[in-house]
Amino acid sequence: MLDLQEMRKEIDVIDDQIVKLFEKRMSIAEDVAKFKIETQKPVFDRTREQEKLETLGQKTHSAFNCCGVQELYQHIMSISRKRQYQLLQESAPPETGEFRVVETLPKDKVSVVFQGVEGAYSHAAMHAFFGENIQSYHVDTWKDAMEEIKKGNAFYAVLPIENSTAGIVQDNYDLLNEYNHVIAGEQIIRCRHVLMGVPGATLEDIQSVYSHPQALMQCREFLDSHETWHCREFSNTAAAAKKVAKDGDKTQAAIASPYAAEYFGLVPLATGIYSNPGNSTRFIIVTKEKIYCKDAKKISVSYELPHESGSLYNSLSHFIYNGLNMTKIESRPIAERNWEYRFFVDFEGNLSDSAVQNALRGLKAEAQNLRVHGNY
Amino acid sequence: MLDLQEMRKEIDVIDDQIVKLFEKRMSIAEDVAKFKIETQKPVFDRTREQEKLETLGQKTHSAFNCCGVQELYQHIMSISRKRQYQLLQESAPPETGEFRVVETLPKDKVSVVFQGVEGAYSHAAMHAFFGENIQSYHVDTWKDAMEEIKKGNAFYAVLPIENSTAGIVQDNYDLLNEYNHVIAGEQIIRCRHVLMGVPGATLEDIQSVYSHPQALMQCREFLDSHETWHCREFSNTAAAAKKVAKDGDKTQAAIASPYAAEYFGLVPLATGIYSNPGNSTRFIIVTKEKIYCKDAKKISVSYELPHESGSLYNSLSHFIYNGLNMTKIESRPIAERNWEYRFFVDFEGNLSDSAVQNALRGLKAEAQNLRVHGNY
Structure with missing residues (x-):
């Protein structure tokens, strides 16, 4: 047996040859793309790729x-396709779907x-997101909020999407899928619960504490x-804080946000x-206008996948091969199709970037029902 | 430009050469493995791999x-590592952690x-899972059930993990992580809700319907x-069915399982x-004994990942390169580490399979806090 140094040298020689062959192959793949x-x-020909894989497998010795x-x-064929989608991109107008870019969000x-x-x-x-110069109102449910922007009664809705300790708000992922709205922004809020009472109350007065079960926990x-x-x-x-303020009873306290204390005239x-000082909730700002900011940095998409070995892995390759950094992946069941899933992926980028457009073009061709939920 | 046929022939020639070089490279990689x-x-040397990628990238022309x-x-280095983990496997006893194989589960x-x-x-x-010849009892919360098996009061606990319409039960994923128990089996139950009343009641008698909000919906x-x-x-x-049975009032009905009707002597x-006839819930059978059946077909694991571009994708490659079919991926926030996640992956296989052991060996080396939650 050779020593490690010699073995590595041999590998280096092989690698030089492989790199040359790879570049030659990519150059021909470009010609194929131009021809196509x-x-x-279409760039993606599943049958031909399958046949090719069969043939190549048979040439090996173990x-x-x-x-x-x-x-x-x-992977080689996947990389080729990425290049072919790029060329397609260059010969076609940029595809940002129905989205239009804006300088800044109307606030x-x-x-x-x-x-x-x-x-x-x-x-x-x-x-925190809009400042004070807005007209705001509230509704009972998240679905009501989605309906309000659908009907045009509000331009934006604010919905919690994820808590850093409790995880995603599943219902709001489902609402994103149910409604044809887009995410135009996000806002993270620290959940800095405080104990609050009526003015003049002290810790010694308190007998009852009101709050949401999760906050109590x-x-x-x-x-x-x-x-x-x-x-x-x-x-x-907030409802707990409101109750304490209304009752005006020094023996009552609420656990809520400092914001609620201020709003209802209570004192911390x-x-x-x-117990977890970093605990935060991420809210999304949703609208029915298909807009994104020219400096938006994050994109949310979702798609369905067939039940096939490797299909999830292959779908993620579109982000990786285009150099896009995935920040999140979630799945939700598809209604009426038991044990099948829609995947939600967040990644860094702007809809105007060509890498993003390549990834979306590839995903659109290879996954089912791709949706862009927003760029923000 | 050549025509498509000619271009493909040229590609075929290149591919033949790449396959030969690949096999030659793998053969040297095996020698490296034996040396290691x-x-x-260790098989995985991140620094050396990074340097290699740098050098190779510089040899290209675009x-x-x-x-x-x-x-x-x-990918080539990842495939090499897979082979090296295999050789390591052959020279070492099979690694199934603390798990031991059983012919059948004690039921x-x-x-x-x-x-x-x-x-x-x-x-x-x-x-449905155990038949009737068991001693069973119930507790108020899922956490209580986990505690009962921890204390040894029960051998198994039955917990819902996922509904085909509503999605995963997040709390039970967290409990799997919190407790050092294993999943020994699973049971899917169709949620065939029926409307039930006291014997003698007819649809015309009904004035009130009791049930869980989700079932009503x-x-x-x-x-x-x-x-x-x-x-x-x-x-x-079931509590709704119990109430109707207890009150014995013909104007009351409950929506619950046919099983509850039978149990409480109500009539459908x-x-x-x-509305969704296929709606089902998947339950897991949990125990503190680290056992798996010799014909178990599904494995659940979890691990944490660093915040790095491609780290999720690379971790999944261990399943793909070992020919293992992933059936599910979920993420849950890591307590006290805001916006970081633990990934839960289900895949097909048995802990005794060498492909499974290779995948686990690779994951253990490259991801953080890998846990095998069970093989069932």
Whole structure:
């Protein structure tokens, strides 16, 4: 056996040859692409690729190499297709679907709907994103908020999509799929729960604490250190603050956002009561206008996949081969198709980038029902 | 320009050469592996691979080819590693962690805990999986069920993990991570809701319908066709059936499983009232014993990933390159590490298969905190 140094030298020689052959192959693949563009043939020909993989596998001398060569060629052909989509791109107008680019999002005096009540975290997220110069109102459910922008009663809706501790809000992923709206922005809000009471109340006065069950749970350690307090569950944190303000009773406290304290004229009695100080919720700003900012940095798409070995992996290759960084992948069941899924992928980029357009072109050709949910 | 036929012939010639070089490279890679095994060096050397990619990229003549060659070599090196893990495997005892293989799962006279009440879908799932010859009892929460098997009070727990319409049960993914238990089996139950009343009641008698909000929603169309009925929400479907049976009032009906009707002595008043007839829930059978059946076909694992471009994609390559079919991927936030995720992957295979062991060996080396949640 050779020593490691010699073996690596031999490998280097082989690699030089492979690189040369790869470049030669890509150059011919470009000619094939030009031919396909002229004759309007599709870039992706599943049958031909399958046959090619069969043939190449048969040329190898071990089961492992057969498998290895076939895997290798799936990638070589995939890289070729990426280049072919690029050439197609250059010969065609940029494809951004129905989307149009804007300098900045309209924010001044727009009407915005959110779910919940004033003082809720969505209310805070809305003002953090838009400032104060808007017309806002609230509805009972997330679906109602989607309906409001569909009907044109509001230009934007603000919806929670993910909490850093609790995970995604599944219902809002489903609503993104159900409605033909787009995500135009996002806003992350720290959930800095505080204990609040009526003006003049002190910690010693408190007998009952009102809040959402999740918030009570998140402040468990703090609450456990006050054994005599009774905890009462409420439908949301802002509603709990509202109740305490309305009752005007010094023995009552609520756990809610500092924003809710301010809104309902309550005073903080204890802060930093939260067990995970970084806990945050990400809200999305949704509209029915198909717009994106020219400096938008993140794209959300979704698509369905057939039940095939490798189909998820292959679909993700469109992001990787175009140098796009995926930041998130989620799946949701497809209604009425049991145990089949729609995948939601977030990745970095702008709809005007050619790498993004190549990836979307490839995905559109190879996955089912691709949707671009927004660029923000 | 050549015509398509000629271009393809040229590509075929190049491909023959690439296949030969690939096989030659793999043969040297095997020698490298043997050397590494003898000298106990790790198979994966990230620094060396990065340098190699740099060098190869510089040998190309366009930005696209630079990227393409680097992508190609990530795969070639990944395939080499797979082969090296295989050789390592052959020279070492099979690695199945703490798991031990059993002929069949112990099912006779075992004690099983489920969450909810008798007549619930989990109760039905339990009997579908174990038959009747068991000792079973129920607890209030999923976490309680996990505690019962941890304490040794029950051998198995039955937990819902996914509904074909509503998606995954996020809390139970988190419990799988929190507890050091394993999944030993799974059971899918069709959610065939029926409308049931006390014996002697007819559809005409009904004035109130009790059920879980999700079940009421899933039967919305049917309920809407009976305008005079009042719908009342209950904490679960079986509890609703129990209430109707207890009250013995002909004007009351519940929507629950046929199993609950039988259990509480109620009679079906209407069937097929469900809008998605295929709707099913998948339950997992959990135990603290690290066992798997010799004919188990599905493996659940989870791991954490660094925030790196391509890290998700690369981690999935371990399944693909070992010919393993992924059936599911989910992510859950990592507690206390905001916006970082643990990925849960289900794939087909048995812990005794060498392909599975190669994949696990590779994942263990390249991802963080790999856990095998079970083989069933």
